[in-house]
Amino acid sequence: MKLVFEKSVPGRRGLTISKSDVSTSINLKADLLRDKPAELPELSELDVVRHFTELSRRNFGVDTNFYPLGSCTMKYNPKVAERIAAYPGFAHLHPLIPQLRIGGILTQGALQVLYETDLLLREICGMAGFTMQPMAGAHGELTGIMMMAAYHKDRGNKKTTVLIPDSAHGTNPASAAIAGYVVKAVPSDDNGLMDLAKVKKMLNDEVAGVMLTCPNTLGLFNPHVREICDLIHSVDGLAYYDGANLNAIVGKVRPGDLGFDIVHLNLHKTFATPHGGGGPGAGPVGVVEKLVDFLPVSIVVKREDGTYALEYKRPKSIGYIAPFYGNFGIILRAYVYMLMQGDEGLKRIAENAVLNANYIKEKLKPHYDLPHPQTCKHECVFSATRQAAKGVHGIDIAKAIIDAGFHPPTMYFPMIVKEALMIEPTECESKETLDAFIETMIDIAKRAQTDPESVTDCPKTTPVGRLDETKAARELNIASLA
Amino acid sequence: MPYISNTDEQRAAMLAEIGMTPDDLFADVPKEFLCGKLDLPEARSEQQVRDHLAELAGKNHIHLTCFLGGGFYDHFIPSAVYALTSRSEFYTAYTPYQPEVSQGTLQAIYEYQSMICRLTEMDVSNASLYDGGTALYEAMMMALSATGRNKIIIDDSVNPIYRVMIQSYTRNLKIELIETQNEDGLANREAIGKQLDDKTAAIIVQNPNFFGCIDDFTDLSEMAHKKGALVISSVYPISLGILKTPGAMGVDIATGEGQSLGMPMSFGGPYLGFIATRKPLVRKMPGRIVGQTMDAQGRCGFVLTLQAREQHIRRDKATSNICSNEALCALTALVYMSLLGKEGLREVAQLCADKASYAYQKLTSIPGVTPHFRAKWVFNEMVLDLPCDAADVIGRLIEKGFAAGFPLSRYYKGMENSILVAVTEKRTKQQIGMLAEALEAVL
Numbered sequence: 027m028k029l030v031f032e033k034s035v036p037g038r039r040g041l042t043i044s045k046s047d048v049s050t051s052i053n054l055k056a057d058l059l060r061d062k063p064a065e066l067p068e069l070s071e072l073d074v075v076r077h078f079t080e081l082s083r084r085n086f087g088v089d090t091n092f093y094p095l096g097s098c099t100m101k102y103n104p105k106v107a108e109r110i111a112a113y114p115g116f117a118h119l120h121p122l123i124p125q126l127r128i129g130g131i132l133t134q135g136a137l138q139v140l141y142e143t144d145l146l147l148r149e150i151c152g153m154a155g156f157t158m159q160p161m162a163g164a165h166g167e168l169t170g171i172m173m174m175a176a177y178h179k180d181r182g183n184k185k186t187t188v189l190i191p192d193s194a195h196g197t198n199p200a201s202a203a204i205a206g207y208v209v210k211a212v213p214s215d216d217n218g219l220m221d222l223a224k225v226k227k228m229l230n231d232e233v234a235g236v237m238l239t240c241p242n243t244l245g246l247f248n249p250h251v252r253e254i255c256d257l258i259h260s261v262d263g264l265a266y267y268d269g270a271n272l273n274a275i276v277g278k279v280r281p282g283d284l285g286f287d288i289v290h291l292n293l294h295k296t297f298a299t300p301h302g303g304g305g306p307g308a309g310p311v312g313v314v315e316k317l318v319d320f321l322p323v324s325i326v327v328k329r330e331d332g333t334y335a336l337e338y339k340r341p342k343s344i345g346y347i348a349p350f351y352g353n354f355g356i357i358l359r360a361y362v363y364m365l366m367q368g369d370e371g372l373k374r375i376a377e378n379a380v381l382n383a384n385y386i387k388e389k390l391k392p393h394y395d396l397p398h399p400q401t402c403k404h405e406c407v408f409s410a411t412r413q414a415a416k417g418v419h420g421i422d423i424a425k426a427i428i429d430a431g432f433h434p435p436t437m438y439f440p441m442i443v444k445e446a447l448m449i450e451p452t453e454c455e456s457k458e459t460l461d462a463f464i465e466t467m468i469d470i471a472k473r474a475q476t477d478p479e480s481v482t483d484c485p486k487t488t489p490v491g492r493l494d495e496t497k498a499a500r501e502l503n504i505a506s507l508a
Numbered sequence: 509m510p511y512i513s514n515t516d517e518q519r520a521a522m523l524a525e526i527g528m529t530p531d532d533l534f535a536d537v538p539k540e541f542l543c544g545k546l547d548l549p550e551a552r553s554e555q556q557v558r559d560h561l562a563e564l565a566g567k568n569h570i571h572l573t574c575f576l577g578g579g580f581y582d583h584f585i586p587s588a589v590y591a592l593t594s595r596s597e598f599y600t601a602y603t604p605y606q607p608e609v610s611q612g613t614l615q616a617i618y619e620y621q622s623m624i625c626r627l628t629e630m631d632v633s634n635a636s637l638y639d640g641g642t643a644l645y646e647a648m649m650m651a652l653s654a655t656g657r658n659k660i661i662i663d664d665s666v667n668p669i670y671r672v673m674i675q676s677y678t679r680n681l682k683i684e685l686i687e688t689q690n691e692d693g694l695a696n697r698e699a700i701g702k703q704l705d706d707k708t709a710a711i712i713v714q715n716p717n718f719f720g721c722i723d724d725f726t727d728l729s730e731m732a733h734k735k736g737a738l739v740i741s742s743v744y745p746i747s748l749g750i751l752k753t754p755g756a757m758g759v760d761i762a763t764g765e766g767q768s769l770g771m772p773m774s775f776g777g778p779y780l781g782f783i784a785t786r787k788p789l790v791r792k793m794p795g796r797i798v799g800q801t802m803d804a805q806g807r808c809g810f811v812l813t814l815q816a817r818e819q820h821i822r823r824d825k826a827t828s829n830i831c832s833n834e835a836l837c838a839l840t841a842l843v844y845m846s847l848l849g850k851e852g853l854r855e856v857a858q859l860c861a862d863k864a865s866y867a868y869q870k871l872t873s874i875p876g877v878t879p880h881f882r883a884k885w886v887f888n889e890m891v892l893d894l895p896c897d898a899a900d901v902i903g904r905l906i907e908k909g910f911a912a913g914f915p916l917s918r919y920y921k922g923m924e925n926s927i928l929v930a931v932t933e934k935r936t937k938q939q940i941g942m943l944a945e946a947l948e949a950v951l
């Protein structure tokens with residue numbers, strides 16, 4: 027398919043712009059100007075609409091079909107949330123208005139959304155306060171670790187290291203390192219869980235904290251999680267909860283009750299905000315009482331007269347980590363979703379997500395190796411080692427799944443499972459959809475034994491076949507310049 | 509049961525098939541961790557929730573005539589932008605890990621990267637960052653890593669919101685962060701020159717700067733490069749419809765807030781951080797990058813590339829921790845720029861400058877209202893001195909239906925009477941005239 031630039035026709039216009047109604051036309055000093063206009067394409071509105079409609083048809087979303095991308099939680103994104111986010115009263119609100127005199131009064135609706143989202147998340151997570159500012163999960167991690175550092179500084183603690191399990195998502199070690207800590211990886215035990223004995227061994231006064239995902243990236247709940255948090259607390263360390271997998275236990279288990287001090291949530295995972303093909307996300311961070319003073323500024327408070335206001339004077343705060351109040355449009359969608367669920371709805375999310383994952387796990391167990399066969403939570407991780415012995419690797423299975431009309435699971439993550447296929451069905455999917463997917467997976471497993479080439483040849487139904495990634499990196503072409 | 513498809517019968521059948529009971533599903537969670545009923549509001553229907561949110565939306569006063577900017581602007585958004593970005597094949601997708609079923613997102617990102625390069629006249633761009641402030645922070649981290657040095661000089665004509673963000677992010681790092689004070693509205697060459705040494709990783713500046721003044725950093729780039737330091741410039745993308753580009757100025761890393769490229773103000777987000785740099789620095793860039801390649805049949809396609817920089821491979825050694833970025837906002841910017849095209853973007857930028865210049869004439873002809881800086885070229889924003897406290901005046905103008913601007917006293921000492929006024933192409937001659945009248949009346 028042609029690039030948008032290749033469709034350009036000199037002189038064509040896509041938008042009629044209002045004529046200037048002012049008499050002045052300013053001639054800026056020539057050496058402050060660019061020598062020639064930016065080489066943007068020249069297209070009609072119809073050209074643009076056709077181009078992007080065609081591109082959209084080369085894309086796969088949750089609305090297209092089953093999208094069991096493990097850890098990413100591709101659940102259905104309710105249309106009502108999209109509609110509400112587009113309400114002019116939210117979409118056209120300038121973020122600086124509440125910072126003007128009497129401006130707070132003019133933004134009460136938006137401030138109430140932020141305030142109530144904070145309260146809802148506190149109750150759901152068992153935390154004492156939240157910041158809405160982080161703009162994705164990883165940004166929340168960085169914010170959380172910055173608060174960890176501020177806490178230790180405030181206590182006069184000399185801490186250098188953060189403990190992170192080897193099964194952790196890559197953002198965990200990256201965030202801790204960027205915040206200035208040394209990362210020590212804790213090996214998983216044979217059950218795929220963080221090894222308690224190893225934690226004990228690695229624990230010393232230099233440990234600032236631990237970062238855990240629970241259930242972890244294998245979809246397993248660590249029954250020793252409280253003991254790990256207690257151990258960390260024994261050296262005045264803090265326990266960080268990566269909430270990417272909260273959807274497995276939401277409404278049933280609260281990270282605060284497990285002993286965690288800091289929690290980030292990926293709103294697109296638990297609270298059904300769309301992922302947009304790679305963002306925008308939102309990564310609110312909650313903390314326990316002893317850390318509330320360190321939350322970023324500003325935060326929304328409710329005054330005695332019932333009005334909402336922004337509070338800035340927080341001397342121990344880590345400061346601003348975002349220009350305003352986070353990705354408000356995304357927070358708003360999550361707020362809508364929580365209001366529609368209530369307590370029972372949230373519990374049903376967790377129960378159905380876990381049922382769907384265990385259903386897939388049990389049904390596929392005879393056909394694929396399952397390194398950790400215990401009850402899983404929201405996702406299960408198979409290993410394609412049996413198929414790999416026949417020359418059919420995880421990636422081949424993924425491409426065969428594409429030809430069957432589904433999105434593939436997450437491949438090759440977590441890194442501690444060889445040929446990992448990480449399947450997360452989410453609570454939304456019906457038994458019919460799961461059965462169709464299971465049938466496909468069984469068929470691929472059979473073909474891997476009897477006719478491996480029919481799998482390694484895939485995909486055949488897509489606009490392009492497998493792409494040469496080595497060429498992409500070696501002969502780097504990442505922009506079409508004029 | 510909202511958004512869950514299975515019926516009770518189906519659930520029972522599934523459990524029976526795998527030989528489990530409902531209790532088995534959570535048997536791995538120690539009983540004492542199960543929390544019982546949460547204190548949450550009763551679940552609402554779709555109709556109830558829409559009514560409730562319509563009421564809250566109604567409490568936000570969006571009908572103020574907007575002369576408020578500060579890096580976030582009320583530009584016109586063509587209808588086709590939302591029509592296209594709200595196609596669910598785009599917005600309900602994840603990061604394009606499986607290229608064969610994600611060519612839509614991938615090609616769009618490649619086109620977006622190309623547009624950013626063409627706009628800034630830089631060589632390479634990534635797929636997006638969270639916002640203009642974190643983009644500036646990432647650029648700073650890039651410079652520290654690329655030079656192996658630890659000193660950063662930032663002029664206070666850079667957006668103060670971004671400067672406070674950078675202060676937060678650098679608090680625990682071993683970095684010397686020096687702030688220079690602008691010289692009559694432009695980056696202070698003398699102060700920067702004094703600070704610039706062989707420990708300096710980068711000089712951070714902005715164009716047009718927070719005061720709306722237009723600068724040219726060609727001289728700063730020469731100065732910095734002589735000392736082996738980089739120049740990072742934050743830039744307002746609409747202004748590049750007419751203004752000299754960071755590329756032409758010899759800037760090493762260009763970043764900015766992309767909200768003005770088709771995104772609603774949405775009370776602060778989601779927005780779009782962009783970053784572009786020169787080829788030799790490409791491996792230091794944070795975040796996703798899309799590259800063009802081929803399949804076995806020679807068909808052209810797109811993939812995520814240079815992934816060895818990223819957190820999922822390099823973990824604690826990655827160039828950045830970013831994972832999810834702002835892909836849908838990048839798509840928005842791409843669609844916006846495609847609709848405006850070469851001439852359209854130039855026209856919008858020129859209209860902003862023309863209307864700002866008209867507003868400047870109108871407002872400074874009010875007795876007691878004077879420009880804060882001596883004759884300077886401005887793009888679409890200007891600092892004016894009032895005869896009294898600016899925050900007060902702004903408050904009084906809100907009552908008359910105007911978001912007249914931003915009081916600079918919030919971030920700058922000695923600027924109690926100064927107001928920052930922004931004018932976009934959306935403002936009409938009549939609205940500008942009415943603002944002038946209202947301002948004169950409240951002074």
Ligand SMILES: Cc1ncc(COP(=O)(O)O)c(C=O)c1O
Binds near residue numbers: 163
């Ligand atoms: C376990 C885990 N942690 C953190 C993240 C990072 O979240 P985000 O992409 O929102 O930055 C992810 C996202 O995939 C994840 O799966």
